[in-house]
Amino acid sequence: xxxxxxxxxxxxxxxxxxxxxxxxxxxxxxxxxxxxxxxxxxxxxxxxxxxxxxxxxxxxxxxxxxxxxxxxxxxxxxxxxxxxxxxxxxxxxxxxxxxxxxxxxxxxxxxxxxxxxxxxxxxxxxxxxxxxxxxxxxxxxxxxxxxxxxxxxxx
Amino acid sequence: xxxxxxxxxxxxxxxxxxxxxxxxxxxxxxxxxxxxxxxxxxxxxxxxxxxxxxxxxxxxxxxxxxxxxxxxxxxxxxxxxxxxxxxxxxxxxxxxxxxxxxxxxxxxxxxxxxxxxxxxxxxxxxxxxxxxxxxxxxxxxxxxxxxxxxxxxxxxxxxxxxxxxxxxxxxxxxxxxxxxxxxxxxxxxxxxxxxxxxxxxxxxxxxxxxxxxxxxxxxxxxxxxxxxxxxxxxxxxxxxxxxxxxxxxxxxxxxxxxxxxxxxxxxxxxxxxxxxxxxxxxxxxxxxxxxxxxxxxxxxxxxxxxxxxxxxxxxxxxxxxxxxxxxxxxxxxxxxxxxxxxxxxxxxxxxxxxxxxxxxxxxxxxxxxxxxxxxxxxxxxxxxxxxxxxxxxxxxxxxxxxxxxxxxxxxxxxxxxxxxxxxxxxxxxxxxxxxxxxxxxxxxxxxxxxxxxxxxxxxxxxxxxxxxxxxxxxxxxxxxxxxxxxxxxxxxxxxxxxxxxxxxxxxxxxxxxxxxxxxxxxxxxxxxxxxxxxxxxxxxxxxxxxxxxxxxxxxxxxxxxxxxxxxxxxxxxxxxxxxxxxxxxxxxxxxxxxxxxxxxxxxxxxxxxxxxxxxxxxxxxxxxxxxxxxxxxxxxxxxxxxxxxxxxxxxxxxxxxxxxxxxxxxxxxxxxx
Numbered sequence: 001x002x003x004x005x006x007x008x009x010x011x012x013x014x015x016x017x018x019x020x021x022x023x024x025x026x027x028x029x030x031x032x033x034x035x036x037x038x039x040x041x042x043x044x045x046x047x048x049x050x051x052x053x054x055x056x057x058x059x060x061x062x063x064x065x066x067x068x069x070x071x072x073x074x075x076x077x078x079x080x081x082x083x084x085x086x087x088x089x090x091x092x093x094x095x096x097x098x099x100x101x102x103x104x105x106x107x108x109x110x111x112x113x114x115x116x117x118x119x120x121x122x123x124x125x126x127x128x129x130x131x132x133x134x135x136x137x138x139x140x141x142x143x144x145x146x147x148x149x150x151x152x153x154x155x
Numbered sequence: 156x157x158x159x160x161x162x163x164x165x166x167x168x169x170x171x172x173x174x175x176x177x178x179x180x181x182x183x184x185x186x187x188x189x190x191x192x193x194x195x196x197x198x199x200x201x202x203x204x205x206x207x208x209x210x211x212x213x214x215x216x217x218x219x220x221x222x223x224x225x226x227x228x229x230x231x232x233x234x235x236x237x238x239x240x241x242x243x244x245x246x247x248x249x250x251x252x253x254x255x256x257x258x259x260x261x262x263x264x265x266x267x268x269x270x271x272x273x274x275x276x277x278x279x280x281x282x283x284x285x286x287x288x289x290x291x292x293x294x295x296x297x298x299x300x301x302x303x304x305x306x307x308x309x310x311x312x313x314x315x316x317x318x319x320x321x322x323x324x325x326x327x328x329x330x331x332x333x334x335x336x337x338x339x340x341x342x343x344x345x346x347x348x349x350x351x352x353x354x355x356x357x358x359x360x361x362x363x364x365x366x367x368x369x370x371x372x373x374x375x376x377x378x379x380x381x382x383x384x385x386x387x388x389x390x391x392x393x394x395x396x397x398x399x400x401x402x403x404x405x406x407x408x409x410x411x412x413x414x415x416x417x418x419x420x421x422x423x424x425x426x427x428x429x430x431x432x433x434x435x436x437x438x439x440x441x442x443x444x445x446x447x448x449x450x451x452x453x454x455x456x457x458x459x460x461x462x463x464x465x466x467x468x469x470x471x472x473x474x475x476x477x478x479x480x481x482x483x484x485x486x487x488x489x490x491x492x493x494x495x496x497x498x499x500x501x502x503x504x505x506x507x508x509x510x511x512x513x514x515x516x517x518x519x520x521x522x523x524x525x526x527x528x529x530x531x532x533x534x535x536x537x538x539x540x541x542x543x544x545x546x547x548x549x550x551x552x553x554x555x556x557x558x559x560x561x562x563x564x565x566x567x568x569x570x571x572x573x574x575x576x577x578x579x580x581x582x583x584x585x586x587x588x589x590x591x592x593x594x595x596x597x598x599x600x601x602x603x604x605x606x607x608x609x610x611x612x613x614x615x616x617x618x619x620x621x622x623x624x625x626x627x628x629x630x631x632x633x634x635x636x637x638x639x640x641x642x643x644x645x646x647x648x649x650x651x652x653x654x655x656x657x658x659x660x661x662x663x664x665x666x667x668x669x670x671x672x673x674x675x676x677x678x679x680x681x682x683x684x685x686x687x688x689x690x691x692x693x694x695x696x697x698x699x700x701x702x703x704x705x706x707x708x709x710x711x712x713x714x715x716x717x718x719x720x721x722x723x724x725x726x727x728x729x730x731x732x733x734x735x736x737x738x739x740x741x742x743x744x745x746x747x748x749x750x751x752x753x754x755x756x757x758x759x760x761x762x763x764x765x766x767x768x769x770x771x772x773x774x775x776x777x778x779x780x781x782x783x784x785x786x787x788x789x790x791x792x793x794x795x796x797x798x799x800x801x802x803x804x805x806x807x808x809x810x811x812x813x814x815x816x817x818x819x820x821x822x823x824x825x826x827x828x
Binding site for chain 2: 051054055057058061062064065068069072077126127128130131134135137138141142144145148149152
């Protein structure tokens with residue numbers, strides 16, 4: 001039972017990468033379907049809709065980031081094995097990114113679909129269309145912030 | 156720096172001069188021509204839409220021909236579209252050739268259509284061949300009806316069947332028939348299994364036999380007027396011929412590849428004429444005269460007025476009436492002009508506002524750099540943009556602005572990268588450790604490393620945010636004071652400065668927050684807290700009494716005022732929103748570190764192979780990180796400008812000046828000085 005801390009820490013890292021990754025995969029996936037549809041009608045829009053499709057992809061990257069920072073501190077990719085309490089703290093610190101990443105990734109994807117529809121109808125409104133999905137991302141960024149600060153705060 | 160003052164222009168002249176005037180204006184490209192006022196008995200407008208549409212169609216044909224040429228005979232082309240510059244003399248020379256070129260463009264489009272039709276016909280013929288294939292041993296045409304007394308029926312039965320079996324089935328279904336003969340032409344073995352038969356029957360019993368056959372799942376053979384074998388040969392010949400024709404058409408198109416430049420010019424020429432005729436129908440005209448009305452920027456007046464006066468027309472330049480729908484044109488210097496497209500993407504400023512481009516520029520570049528914050532990435536962006544800008548000198552104006560914007564963003568990213576010690580993340584240290592066994596070498600941060608003290612960067616992110624927001628409020632105040640609404644400036648801005656500013660200063664006196672959370676070394680003394688709280692309170696009271704000043708009813712007014720104070724939560728979320736500066740900045744650095752660590756892990760102790768693997772992982776990883784994070788930085792910088800900053804003062808809703816101009820795609824005409 002010496003390694004229980006590491007087990008909890010790794011679970012936390014896995015949760016961050018796992019759920020945020022799923023959220024982004026779903027979001028980018030549905031946005032990709034809309035983007036492909038828009039491109040079939042107007043191939044010139046490819047560059048713009050690609051940008052909109054990529055917007056929900058950041059949650060997965062934030063999840064990766066949290067997972068990596070955690071791994072580098074719990075003795076798997078550096079640092080030393082944490083105590084059981086520290087391990088639980090790491091687990092808790094990873095939860096915001098994992099769960100908010102999941103929810104915001106999916107819903108940002110839906111907002112991206114709507115934004116792609118907007119751009120395919122009114123090409124010149126790209127600047128505004130980009131903002132709607134970016135609004136959703138705010139919450140992923142806030143979760144990322146709390147997760148990062150928590151992990152850095154664990155002594 | 157600003158919105159240019161606009162003038163209204165009225166040009167009055169003889170009808171014979173109108174084309175000359177329009178062509179001159181189109182070349183100058185500074186005057187927007189407005190639609191005429193309602194028609195009356197004196198003035199009418201000529202509807203030139205049909206000519207305009209025809210020219211547009213010609214331009215479209217050229218564009219289609221160019222596309223065909225690009226498919227069949229691709230031209231060497233650069234990364235970005237660039238304009239070709241010609242002078243007026245060359246232009247006139249080329250215009251003379253346009254009619255000829257147009258014929259060629261038409262021919263290319265026609266040939267392409269022919270190719271498409273022939274290409275579609277070939278599979279159709281091939282299917283015919285396939286259908287006839289089982290019948291090729293038959294030596295009579297399939298539509299042969301029979302002799303005077305007999306009838307011939309050709310068709311297929313499902314499944315593989317022997318002659319004996321067929322005879323048995325017929326005799327069961329039609330026992331009284333006796334004058335018929337069945338012959339198997341072919342049986343096919345593969346899917347679907349079927350048997351092709353030819354039945355010759357005496358005319359009197361034809362119905363009987365046909366009935367029997369229908370019950371046996373019989374279907375009629377395809378018709379052919381020749382023997383099936385001959386028919387197949389003729390189809391094959393047709394296919395060969397089609398292929399030859401396609402090849403010929405293709406060669407004919409490729410032979411015209413030299414015309415590409417001429418077709419491009421013709422496209423531009425017709426697009427320009429379409430615009431001109433469009434403008435023509437916006438003129439108010441009488442039998443002999445015309446009146447053109449429009450807008451132009453005040454500074455462009457000297458550019459066109461003297462020349463117009465030489466042309467026997469009357470020009471009148473006046474100030475627009477208040478309440479008129481005046482278009483907007485922005486003017487900025489090289490550093491701030493890229494922001495114009497960011498502003499235009501949101502909405503052009505209306506005529507009562509100031510142009511926010513200049514104020515935005517510095518924040519935009521700083522925020523972008525802070526979010527990407529890697530010196531190597533910054534250098535890549537800067538160099539890429541600089542190369543494009545020098546190599547393609549004549550690119551479209553919008554693209555040029557975009558490139559310039561990223562050039563400045565790249566420079567800012569480089570500076571922030573060095574401040575935070577990021578160069579491909581921690582690549583310097585990783586390479587030194589992995590390949591030279593020198594873990595002590597690393598790129599020192601000029602300021603501090605965000606990963607080591609994220610709280611410090613968070614505080615700075617909030618500080619930048621507060622400055623950004625307060626500048627936005629300041630612009631609001633400037634506009635109100637300029638319009639003489641000093642009370643409004645105090646109510647809407649000064650009270651908020653007091654409330655938000657007071658609360659922020661108050662936070663800075665709490666030791667727990669300052670030292671434990673933000674890890675700052677100073678705390679303001681308690682006496683400051685009292686003063687700041689009083690200021691904040693005064694601000695809040697001011698807002699309670701003035702935020703609802705539109706309402707006459709005092710109860711309503713106070714209620715609205717209280718709701719106004721609630722807006723302070725909006726400021727809280729606005730300031731928190733700037734934490735994305737930290738989050739995205741950290742993300743770039745940490746993900747770069749991840750890829751470096753991965754590359755180092757793979758490469759360690761493998762010698763030359765290790766170096767190659769390292770380079771591969773390094774290049775792919777950093778290319779991806781750069782792409783994703785540059786996109787993120789771009790999107791979120793825009794968001795901070797549009798939502799947090801513009802939310803404090805900006806209305807927008809202006810209409811951009813849309814001048815009659817030589818709206819070309821490939822060529823630009825340089826005016827002789």
